[in-house]
Amino acid sequence: MQTTNYIGITGVSSIGEVREVKNIVDQLKRASLLPPDKKVMLGYLVSHKTLNSMPTENRRYPLFKDLPEMLEAAGDNIFTMIHYNSRELDTLTEQVSKIFDFKDIYAKDLCKAFQLNMAWPDPKAIENIKSSYPEIMFVLSLTKDALSGKSSCEVAEKAKQYHGLADYILIDSSGGQGKPFDIDQSADIYRALRNHFKTEKIVFAGGFGSDNISRRLEMLIPELGTADFSIDAEKGVRIPLSKKYGDDLFSAENIEKYLTSAVADFKKREK
Numbered sequence: 682m683q684t685t686n687y688i689g690i691t692g693v694s695s696i697g698e699v700r701e702v703k704n705i706v707d708q709l710k711r712a713s714l715l716p717p718d719k720k721v722m723l724g725y726l727v728s729h730k731t732l733n734s735m736p737t738e739n740r741r742y743p744l745f746k747d748l749p750e751m752l753e754a755a756g757d758n759i760f761t762m763i764h765y766n767s768r769e770l771d772t773l774t775e776q777v778s779k780i781f782d783f784k785d786i787y788a789k790d791l792c793k794a795f796q797l798n799m800a801w802p803d804p805k806a807i808e809n810i811k812s813s814y815p816e817i818m819f820v821l822s823l824t825k826d827a828l829s830g831k832s833s834c835e836v837a838e839k840a841k842q843y844h845g846l847a848d849y850i851l852i853d854s855s856g857g858q859g860k861p862f863d864i865d866q867s868a869d870i871y872r873a874l875r876n877h878f879k880t881e882k883i884v885f886a887g888g889f890g891s892d893n894i895s896r897r898l899e900m901l902i903p904e905l906g907t908a909d910f911s912i913d914a915e916k917g918v919r920i921p922l923s924k925k926y927g928d929d930l931f932s933a934e935n936i937e938k939y940l941t942s943a944v945a946d947f948k949k950r951e952k
Contacts, residue, residue, distance in 0.1 A: 684818065684848045684849065684880070684881065684882050685718060685719070685720050685760070685882070686718055686719050686720070686882050686909065686910060686911040687719060687720045687721065687722035687760050687882075687884075687911045687912075687913075688719055688720075688721055688722065688911070688912055688940060688943045688944065688947070689721075689722035689723075689724055689762075689884070689886075689911065689912060689913030689914065690702060690721070690722070690723055690724065690913075690914055690915075690918060690936055690939070690940070691722075691723075691724030691725075691726065691741075691762075691764060691913055691914070691915040692724065692726060692741035692915050692916075692919065692931070693723060693724075693725060693741075693743065693751065693931065694726075694740060694741055694742060694743045694931065695743060695747070695751070695931075696747065696750055696751050696754050698931045698933075699723065699751050699754040699755055700754055701931075701933040701936075702721075702723055702755075702759070702933070702936060703754065703755055703756050703758070703759060705933065705936060705937045705940060706721045706758050706759055706940070707756070707758060709721075709940065709941070709944060710758050714941075714944050714945070714948070715944055716944055716947045716948045719911075719944070719947055720759070720760040721758065721759050721760065721940065722759070722760040722761075722762055722794075722911070722913065723755050723759045723760070723761055723762070724762050724763075724764045724796070724913065724915075725743060725748060725751060725752065725761070725762070725763050725764065725792075726739075726741050726742045726743070726764050726766075727742070727745065727748070727763055727764065727765045727766075727780060728742065728765070728766050728767065729766070729767035729768065729769055729776065731743075731744070731745050732745055732765075732767075732776060732779060732780065734746070737927075738925075738927065738928070739926070739927030739928075740927055740928060740929060740930065741915070741919075741927050741929075742927075745783070748763075748780075748783065748786070749783065749784040749785075749786055749789075749791060752786065752791035752792055753789075753791055760793050760794070761791065761792050761793050761794075762792070762793060762794040762795065762796060762820070763780060763792050763794075763795045763796070764795075764796045764798055765777065765780065765795060765796070765797055765798065766797070766798040766799060767799070770799070770802070770803065770806075773797075773802060773803065773806045774806045774809045774810055774813075777795065777810050778810070778813060780795075781813075781814050781817070787814050787816075787817065790816070792817065793817070793818060794817060794818035794819065794820060794848070794849070795810075795817055795818075795819060795820065796819075796820035796822055796849075796851065797819075797820075797821075797822060798822050798824065799822070799824065800824050800826035800827035801827055801839065804842050804843055804846060807819055807843065807846045807847075808846060811846060818848040818849065819846055819847055819848055819849070820847070820848070820849040820850070820851050820884065821840065821843050821846075821847040821849070821850045821851065822851045822853055823836060823840070823850065823851060823852050823853060823870070824853060824854070825853075825854045828852075828854055828870070833866075833869040833870045833872070833873040834873050836870055836873065836874075837870070837873035837874045837876060837877055838877075840874060840877070840878070841877050844877070844878070847878075847881055848881060848882065849881060849882045849883070849884055849911065850874055850878060850881055850882075850883050850884065851883075851884040851885075851886060851913070852867050852870050852871065852883065852884065852885055852886070853884075853885075853886040853887055853913075854887055862885065862886070862887035862888060864897075864900050864901055864904055865904070867885060867887075867901075868901070868904045868905055871883055871885075871905060871910070872905075882909075882910070882911055883910050883911070884910065884911040884912065884913055885901065885910060885911070885912050885913075886912065886913040886914070886915070888917060889912055889913070889914040889917050889939070890914060890916070890917020890918055890935070890939065891917065891918055891932075891934075891935040891936070891938040891939040891942070892917075892938075893917070894912075894914070894939050894942045894943050894946070895942045895943075895945075895946050898912075898943070898946045898947070898950070899946070902946075902950050908947055908950045912943065914939055916929065917935075917939070918932060918935040918936050918939045919931060919932055919935065920932045920935070
């Protein structure tokens with residue numbers, strides 16, 4: 682499968698929310714507003730707890746039993762991705778297999794990619810996963826813990842162990858907290874990664890939202906000298922109920938504003 686840059690929204694928790702995003706994306710598609718080299722990515726959060734049917738107060742997580750139907754509801758115009766986090770690293774391969782084998786998620790081609798929200802997962806585990814599920818793309822997430830205490834060159838050097846495994850590399854010091862990333866620092870990491878990863882797609886996340894997406898892209902694209910990258914938003918397109926992580930609500934209005942602004946900015950600047 683060919684890698685394509687994406688504009689991402691992560692944190693849908695019901696089939697109704699998926700359908701609302703699908704309607705927005707279908708409208709953009711019919712109006713020929715989507716950039717030719719960008720997909721819309723929809724991220725589904727799964728944790729070791731939700732995988733094992735344990736409750737969570739985080740409103741961004743769907744019930745695991747609903748995941749296949751939610752993935753299928755996205756339709757053909759959306760790039761579906763599972764974002765998984767776990768502290769049980771010794772059995773990571775088995776955990777991911779449990780996800781993809783559930784109601785034939787992989788066999789039915791319901792999920793296109795998976796992202797591991799953890800610092801420097803075992804490359805052997807990734808190799809085993811991709812061997813068992815060769816059509817699935819892998820997103821290496823450079824989390825706050827992965828980036829901490831390392832220069833841009835050191836980050837890129839350590840990332841080399843995922844050569845041939847990572848299809849996308851995410852630069853994300855926020856982790857769904859909505860904290861804006863430092864553009865200069867992230868641009869340095871982007872350039873360092875590009876020295877080693879020529880064809881893999883690079884993703885930025887952290888602080889993108891419906892109110893600031895245009896302003897952030899206006900700063901990021903000139904700094905990089907290119908619009909050849911992906912973005913992902915989580916907290917910034919939701920309605921907060923409190924300051925607690927995950928205590929927020931889905932907002933179709935915010936998502937539509939975010940997507941409409943992002944696609945317009947990318948189309949305007951991708952020359």
